[in-house]
Amino acid sequence: MKKICVITGGGSGMGLATARLMGKDHYIIICGRSVKKLENAVRELQEEGIEAEAFPCDVSDHISVERLADYAKGKGNVAAVVHAAGMSPHMGNAEQIMEVNALGTIHVNNAFYRVMEEGSCMIDVSSMSAYLTPKLIMPKSLYKYSVSDPELFMKKIMKRVGLFPKKVRAGVSYGISKHFVIWFAKQDAARFGEKGVRIISVSPGNFETPMGELEKEEADAYTKYCAIKRFGHVDEIAGLFAYCAGPGAGYLTGIDILCDGGLVASGINPLKKQR
Numbered sequence: 001m002k003k004i005c006v007i008t009g010g011g012s013g014m015g016l017a018t019a020r021l022m023g024k025d026h027y028i029i030i031c032g033r034s035v036k037k038l039e040n041a042v043r044e045l046q047e048e049g050i051e052a053e054a055f056p057c058d059v060s061d062h063i064s065v066e067r068l069a070d071y072a073k074g075k076g077n078v079a080a081v082v083h084a085a086g087m088s089p090h091m092g093n094a095e096q097i098m099e100v101n102a103l104g105t106i107h108v109n110n111a112f113y114r115v116m117e118e119g120s121c122m123i124d125v126s127s128m129s130a131y132l133t134p135k136l137i138m139p140k141s142l143y144k145y146s147v148s149d150p151e152l153f154m155k156k157i158m159k160r161v162g163l164f165p166k167k168v169r170a171g172v173s174y175g176i177s178k179h180f181v182i183w184f185a186k187q188d189a190a191r192f193g194e195k196g197v198r199i200i201s202v203s204p205g206n207f208e209t210p211m212g213e214l215e216k217e218e219a220d221a222y223t224k225y226c227a228i229k230r231f232g233h234v235d236e237i238a239g240l241f242a243y244c245a246g247p248g249a250g251y252l253t254g255i256d257i258l259c260d261g262g263l264v265a266s267g268i269n270p271l272k273k274q275r
Protein backbone atom coordinates (compact mmCIF):
# COMPACT_ATOMS: atom_id res chain seq x y z
CA MET A 1 0.00 0.00 0.00
CA LYS A 2 1.51 3.34 -1.09
CA LYS A 3 1.89 6.14 1.49
CA ILE A 4 0.26 9.12 -0.19
CA CYS A 5 0.94 12.79 0.52
CA VAL A 6 -1.53 15.21 -1.05
CA ILE A 7 -0.36 18.81 -1.40
CA THR A 8 -2.82 21.50 -2.41
CA GLY A 9 -1.03 24.42 -4.01
CA GLY A 10 1.77 21.94 -4.72
CA GLY A 11 2.66 23.46 -8.09
CA SER A 12 4.74 26.27 -6.60
CA GLY A 13 6.29 27.89 -3.54
CA MET A 14 5.93 26.15 -0.18
CA GLY A 15 3.80 23.35 -1.66
CA LEU A 16 6.42 22.41 -4.25
CA ALA A 17 9.25 22.54 -1.69
CA THR A 18 7.16 20.26 0.54
CA ALA A 19 6.62 17.84 -2.36
CA ARG A 20 10.41 17.60 -2.75
CA LEU A 21 10.88 16.74 0.91
CA MET A 22 7.84 14.53 1.51
CA GLY A 23 8.54 12.84 -1.84
CA LYS A 24 11.53 11.07 -0.26
CA ASP A 25 9.18 8.58 1.39
CA HIS A 26 5.70 9.34 0.03
CA TYR A 27 3.93 9.13 -3.29
CA ILE A 28 3.05 12.76 -4.07
CA ILE A 29 -0.18 14.14 -5.51
CA ILE A 30 -0.02 17.88 -6.13
CA CYS A 31 -3.04 19.96 -6.97
CA GLY A 32 -3.88 23.47 -8.10
CA ARG A 33 -5.88 25.17 -10.83
CA SER A 34 -3.19 25.74 -13.47
CA VAL A 35 -2.54 22.49 -15.34
CA LYS A 36 0.62 23.85 -16.99
CA LYS A 37 2.10 24.81 -13.61
CA LEU A 38 1.32 21.36 -12.21
CA GLU A 39 2.80 19.57 -15.22
CA ASN A 40 6.04 21.54 -14.95
CA ALA A 41 6.24 20.82 -11.23
CA VAL A 42 5.63 17.08 -11.74
CA ARG A 43 8.34 17.00 -14.40
CA GLU A 44 10.81 18.67 -12.01
CA LEU A 45 9.92 16.25 -9.21
CA GLN A 46 10.17 13.19 -11.45
CA GLU A 47 13.58 14.35 -12.73
CA GLU A 48 14.70 14.32 -9.08
CA GLY A 49 13.49 10.72 -8.75
CA ILE A 50 10.29 11.54 -6.86
CA GLU A 51 7.11 9.61 -7.62
CA ALA A 52 4.56 12.34 -8.26
CA GLU A 53 1.48 13.16 -10.24
CA ALA A 54 -0.81 16.14 -10.72
CA PHE A 55 -4.51 16.33 -10.02
CA PRO A 56 -6.08 19.63 -11.17
CA CYS A 57 -8.41 20.88 -8.47
CA ASP A 58 -9.95 24.15 -7.35
CA VAL A 59 -10.25 24.07 -3.56
CA SER A 60 -13.08 26.62 -3.61
CA ASP A 61 -15.24 24.04 -5.45
CA HIS A 62 -16.31 21.29 -3.07
CA ILE A 63 -17.03 18.74 -5.81
CA SER A 64 -13.53 19.23 -7.17
CA VAL A 65 -12.06 18.60 -3.69
CA GLU A 66 -14.26 15.54 -3.09
CA ARG A 67 -12.93 14.10 -6.36
CA LEU A 68 -9.36 14.77 -5.28
CA ALA A 69 -9.91 13.03 -1.93
CA ASP A 70 -11.53 9.98 -3.58
CA TYR A 71 -8.75 9.80 -6.16
CA ALA A 72 -6.04 9.97 -3.49
CA LYS A 73 -7.79 7.27 -1.43
CA GLY A 74 -7.92 5.05 -4.52
CA LYS A 75 -4.13 5.35 -4.84
CA GLY A 76 -3.27 4.18 -1.33
CA ASN A 77 -3.12 5.28 2.29
CA VAL A 78 -3.50 9.07 2.54
CA ALA A 79 -0.82 9.54 5.20
CA ALA A 80 -0.50 13.32 4.95
CA VAL A 81 -2.36 16.27 3.49
CA VAL A 82 -0.59 19.62 3.28
CA HIS A 83 -3.22 22.18 2.38
CA ALA A 84 -1.04 25.05 1.12
CA ALA A 85 -3.34 26.43 -1.61
CA GLY A 86 -4.11 30.04 -0.93
CA MET A 87 -4.66 33.46 -2.38
CA SER A 88 -3.12 36.71 -1.13
CA PRO A 89 -4.44 40.30 -1.37
CA HIS A 90 -2.57 40.91 -4.65
CA MET A 91 -4.09 37.83 -6.27
CA GLY A 92 -7.81 38.49 -6.14
CA ASN A 93 -10.70 40.42 -4.64
CA ALA A 94 -12.08 40.01 -1.12
CA GLU A 95 -14.66 37.41 -2.13
CA GLN A 96 -12.22 35.24 -4.11
CA ILE A 97 -9.74 35.36 -1.24
CA MET A 98 -12.37 34.21 1.27
CA GLU A 99 -13.60 31.49 -1.10
CA VAL A 100 -10.14 30.03 -1.62
CA ASN A 101 -8.67 30.46 1.87
CA ALA A 102 -11.65 29.92 4.19
CA LEU A 103 -14.19 27.95 2.16
CA GLY A 104 -11.34 25.99 0.55
CA THR A 105 -10.15 24.89 3.99
CA ILE A 106 -13.67 23.76 4.94
CA HIS A 107 -13.81 21.71 1.72
CA VAL A 108 -10.36 20.17 2.17
CA ASN A 109 -10.87 19.22 5.83
CA ASN A 110 -14.33 17.76 5.19
CA ALA A 111 -13.37 15.80 2.08
CA PHE A 112 -10.18 14.33 3.57
CA TYR A 113 -11.83 13.61 6.94
CA ARG A 114 -13.76 10.90 5.05
CA VAL A 115 -10.69 9.20 3.61
CA MET A 116 -7.88 9.67 6.14
CA GLU A 117 -7.03 6.83 8.49
CA GLU A 118 -5.37 6.33 11.85
CA GLY A 119 -1.83 7.71 12.03
CA SER A 120 -2.26 10.32 9.31
CA CYS A 121 -1.96 14.10 9.57
CA MET A 122 -3.67 17.13 8.04
CA ILE A 123 -1.82 20.45 7.91
CA ASP A 124 -3.80 23.62 7.11
CA VAL A 125 -1.63 26.56 6.09
CA SER A 126 -2.67 29.86 7.66
CA SER A 127 -0.57 33.05 7.87
CA MET A 128 1.11 35.40 10.33
CA SER A 129 -1.58 37.88 9.15
CA ALA A 130 -3.94 36.03 11.48
CA TYR A 131 -1.77 37.36 14.35
CA LEU A 132 -1.14 40.83 12.94
CA THR A 133 -4.67 41.74 11.84
CA PRO A 134 -6.28 43.56 14.79
CA LYS A 135 -8.36 41.13 16.89
CA LEU A 136 -11.18 43.68 17.00
CA ILE A 137 -12.10 43.05 13.38
CA MET A 138 -12.13 39.23 13.57
CA PRO A 139 -15.78 38.10 13.34
CA LYS A 140 -15.18 35.05 15.53
CA SER A 141 -18.84 34.72 16.49
CA LEU A 142 -19.63 33.90 12.82
CA TYR A 143 -17.10 31.07 12.51
CA LYS A 144 -19.47 28.49 14.03
CA TYR A 145 -21.69 28.65 10.91
CA SER A 146 -18.85 27.10 8.89
CA VAL A 147 -19.49 23.78 10.64
CA SER A 148 -23.25 23.63 10.15
CA ASP A 149 -23.79 25.66 6.98
CA PRO A 150 -20.74 26.81 4.94
CA GLU A 151 -22.93 28.77 2.51
CA LEU A 152 -24.51 30.81 5.32
CA PHE A 153 -21.03 31.28 6.83
CA MET A 154 -19.77 32.75 3.56
CA LYS A 155 -22.77 35.07 3.26
CA LYS A 156 -22.40 36.37 6.80
CA ILE A 157 -18.64 36.75 6.67
CA MET A 158 -18.67 38.61 3.33
CA LYS A 159 -21.34 40.97 4.67
CA ARG A 160 -18.93 41.77 7.52
CA VAL A 161 -15.97 42.26 5.13
CA GLY A 162 -18.22 44.54 3.02
CA LEU A 163 -18.42 46.99 5.93
CA PHE A 164 -14.78 47.98 5.30
CA PRO A 165 -13.71 50.57 2.70
CA LYS A 166 -13.18 48.98 -0.72
CA LYS A 167 -9.45 49.66 -0.85
CA VAL A 168 -8.71 47.61 2.30
CA ARG A 169 -11.25 44.82 1.74
CA ALA A 170 -8.85 42.31 0.11
CA GLY A 171 -6.36 42.72 2.99
CA VAL A 172 -9.11 42.45 5.61
CA SER A 173 -10.51 39.38 3.86
CA TYR A 174 -7.04 37.77 3.84
CA GLY A 175 -6.48 38.44 7.58
CA ILE A 176 -9.93 37.14 8.55
CA SER A 177 -9.70 34.11 6.24
CA LYS A 178 -6.37 33.04 7.77
CA HIS A 179 -7.59 33.69 11.34
CA PHE A 180 -10.51 31.44 10.45
CA VAL A 181 -8.16 28.70 9.17
CA ILE A 182 -6.53 28.50 12.62
CA TRP A 183 -9.94 28.37 14.33
CA PHE A 184 -11.28 25.76 11.92
CA ALA A 185 -8.27 23.45 12.26
CA LYS A 186 -8.45 23.72 16.05
CA GLN A 187 -12.15 22.94 16.30
CA ASP A 188 -11.60 19.94 14.00
CA ALA A 189 -8.98 18.36 16.29
CA ALA A 190 -11.53 16.36 18.32
CA ARG A 191 -13.38 15.11 15.22
CA PHE A 192 -10.15 14.02 13.50
CA GLY A 193 -8.82 12.68 16.81
CA GLU A 194 -11.65 10.16 17.03
CA LYS A 195 -10.22 8.59 13.87
CA GLY A 196 -6.65 8.78 15.18
CA VAL A 197 -5.83 11.57 12.71
CA ARG A 198 -3.92 14.68 13.80
CA ILE A 199 -4.62 18.18 12.51
CA ILE A 200 -2.33 21.18 12.82
CA SER A 201 -2.31 24.66 11.35
CA VAL A 202 0.94 26.42 10.49
CA SER A 203 1.17 30.22 10.15
CA PRO A 204 4.10 31.30 7.97
CA GLY A 205 5.61 34.77 8.09
CA ASN A 206 7.16 36.24 4.93
CA PHE A 207 8.65 33.57 2.67
CA GLU A 208 10.45 33.63 -0.68
CA THR A 209 7.75 32.24 -2.97
CA PRO A 210 5.82 33.56 -5.99
CA MET A 211 3.19 34.85 -3.52
CA GLY A 212 5.86 36.33 -1.25
CA GLU A 213 7.29 38.15 -4.30
CA LEU A 214 3.89 39.73 -5.06
CA GLU A 215 3.55 40.97 -1.46
CA LYS A 216 7.25 41.93 -1.19
CA GLU A 217 6.93 45.70 -1.12
CA GLU A 218 4.50 45.62 1.81
CA ALA A 219 6.27 42.74 3.55
CA ASP A 220 9.76 44.29 3.32
CA ALA A 221 8.72 46.98 5.80
CA TYR A 222 8.42 44.30 8.47
CA THR A 223 11.76 42.56 8.00
CA LYS A 224 13.71 44.90 10.26
CA TYR A 225 11.44 43.93 13.18
CA CYS A 226 12.06 40.19 12.75
CA ALA A 227 14.47 38.44 15.10
CA ILE A 228 15.84 36.80 11.93
CA LYS A 229 16.16 39.72 9.51
CA ARG A 230 15.25 38.13 6.21
CA PHE A 231 12.40 36.31 4.46
CA GLY A 232 12.12 32.61 5.20
CA HIS A 233 13.41 30.09 2.67
CA VAL A 234 10.84 27.54 1.44
CA ASP A 235 12.93 24.63 2.74
CA GLU A 236 12.56 26.06 6.25
CA ILE A 237 8.77 25.76 6.15
CA ALA A 238 8.72 22.51 4.16
CA GLY A 239 10.88 21.00 6.92
CA LEU A 240 8.35 22.12 9.53
CA PHE A 241 5.43 20.64 7.56
CA ALA A 242 7.31 17.35 7.13
CA TYR A 243 8.13 17.21 10.86
CA CYS A 244 4.50 17.96 11.82
CA ALA A 245 3.27 15.20 9.50
CA GLY A 246 5.79 12.67 10.80
CA PRO A 247 5.74 10.23 13.72
CA GLY A 248 8.02 12.46 15.84
CA ALA A 249 5.07 14.84 16.17
CA GLY A 250 2.66 12.05 17.12
CA TYR A 251 1.25 13.96 20.14
CA LEU A 252 0.89 17.28 18.30
CA THR A 253 -2.64 18.26 17.26
CA GLY A 254 -5.19 21.07 17.61
CA ILE A 255 -2.51 23.75 17.67
CA ASP A 256 -1.20 26.52 15.44
CA ILE A 257 2.54 26.89 14.87
CA LEU A 258 3.76 30.38 13.99
CA CYS A 259 6.90 30.35 11.82
CA ASP A 260 7.66 34.03 11.20
CA GLY A 261 11.33 34.63 12.09
CA GLY A 262 10.18 36.23 15.35
CA LEU A 263 8.18 39.09 13.85
CA VAL A 264 5.06 38.73 16.03
CA ALA A 265 7.31 38.26 19.09
CA SER A 266 8.70 41.77 18.43
CA GLY A 267 5.35 43.27 19.43
CA ILE A 268 5.03 45.13 16.12
CA ASN A 269 1.91 47.24 15.71
CA PRO A 270 0.87 46.51 12.10
CA LEU A 271 -1.30 49.63 11.87
CA LYS A 272 1.71 51.86 12.57
CA LYS A 273 4.37 49.42 11.31
CA GLN A 274 6.36 50.15 14.48
CA ARG A 275 6.68 48.72 17.96
Ligand SMILES: NC(=O)c1ccc[n+]([C@@H]2O[C@H](COP(=O)([O-])OP(=O)(O)OC[C@H]3O[C@@H](n4cnc5c(N)ncnc54)[C@H](OP(=O)(O)O)[C@@H]3O)[C@@H](O)[C@H]2O)c1
Pocket residue numbers: 008009010011012013014015031032033034035037057058059060083084085086087088100104125126127128129203204205206207208209210211212213
Ligand atom coordinates in the same frame (compact mmCIF):
# COMPACT_ATOMS: atom_id res chain seq x y z
N1 LIG B 1 4.78 33.42 0.89
C1 LIG B 1 4.44 34.04 1.99
O1 LIG B 1 5.11 35.01 2.38
C2 LIG B 1 3.25 33.56 2.81
C3 LIG B 1 3.04 34.16 4.05
C4 LIG B 1 1.98 33.73 4.84
C5 LIG B 1 1.17 32.70 4.40
N2 LIG B 1 1.39 32.12 3.20
C6 LIG B 1 0.48 31.04 2.80
O2 LIG B 1 1.25 29.93 2.40
C7 LIG B 1 0.52 29.15 1.44
C8 LIG B 1 1.42 28.80 0.26
O3 LIG B 1 1.70 30.00 -0.45
P1 LIG B 1 3.04 30.25 -1.26
O4 LIG B 1 3.73 31.37 -0.62
O5 LIG B 1 3.76 28.97 -1.47
O6 LIG B 1 2.46 30.84 -2.62
P2 LIG B 1 2.29 30.29 -4.10
O7 LIG B 1 3.58 29.82 -4.65
O8 LIG B 1 1.53 31.35 -4.83
O9 LIG B 1 1.37 29.01 -3.89
C9 LIG B 1 0.00 29.05 -3.76
C10 LIG B 1 -0.56 27.92 -4.60
O10 LIG B 1 -1.97 27.85 -4.37
C11 LIG B 1 -2.58 27.46 -5.58
N3 LIG B 1 -3.96 27.90 -5.56
C12 LIG B 1 -4.44 29.17 -5.49
N4 LIG B 1 -5.77 29.16 -5.53
C13 LIG B 1 -6.15 27.86 -5.61
C14 LIG B 1 -7.40 27.21 -5.70
N5 LIG B 1 -8.56 27.89 -5.73
N6 LIG B 1 -7.42 25.85 -5.76
C15 LIG B 1 -6.27 25.15 -5.76
N7 LIG B 1 -5.06 25.71 -5.70
C16 LIG B 1 -5.00 27.05 -5.63
C17 LIG B 1 -1.77 28.16 -6.67
O11 LIG B 1 -1.83 27.45 -7.91
P3 LIG B 1 -2.92 27.84 -9.03
O12 LIG B 1 -2.87 29.34 -9.18
O13 LIG B 1 -2.47 27.09 -10.22
O14 LIG B 1 -4.24 27.36 -8.55
C18 LIG B 1 -0.37 28.12 -6.10
O15 LIG B 1 0.38 27.04 -6.61
C19 LIG B 1 -0.72 29.99 1.09
O16 LIG B 1 -1.84 29.46 1.77
C20 LIG B 1 -0.39 31.36 1.60
O17 LIG B 1 -1.54 32.12 1.95
C21 LIG B 1 2.41 32.54 2.37
